[in-house]
Amino acid sequence: MASKEIVFQQLVSLIASSHQLHHDMTKDLPIEDITPLQYGMLELLSVKQPMTLSEISDCTGISMPNTSREIRKLTEKGLCEKTGDGEDRRKQYIRLSSLGEERMALAFDHMNKLFMQQVKDVSDEELVRISEALNVLGSTIFR
Secondary structure, three states, X not given: OOOHXXXXXXXXXXXXXXXXXXXXXXXXXXXXXXXXXXXXXXXXHHHOOOEEHHHHHHHHOOOHHHHHHHHHHHHHOOOEEEEEOOOOOOOEEEEEOHHHHHHHHHHHXXXXXXXXXXXXXXXXXXXXXXXXXXXXXXHOOOO
């Protein structure tokens, strides 16, 4: 049986490897007018929306003023939209616009092609094991 310390070390290694994989899969994305920082925000919004500015700031590790500035730029480009909270007028929610969703679909399509190359020689049995492992991680560590 693996100790919690061994699992922690494996997790640290997995996180570092996933950062490298993410970099490799996103470095040649067809996103001409979007900075890597803005792309990260769009990617975050594509998997969890709507979000508040403070949630985006917290998840990205970027200060609130910088987050607000980048979201304003993305909104001006038509990639995000803000909506108010009916109960708290100070609170705004950010979500992808239709154009933002289209751009992220193109980005994910590019990443999907790279992923398919990565797993082209992986057996069906291994794909099942990978899927099961990702499900366990998603329901325990990354919830």
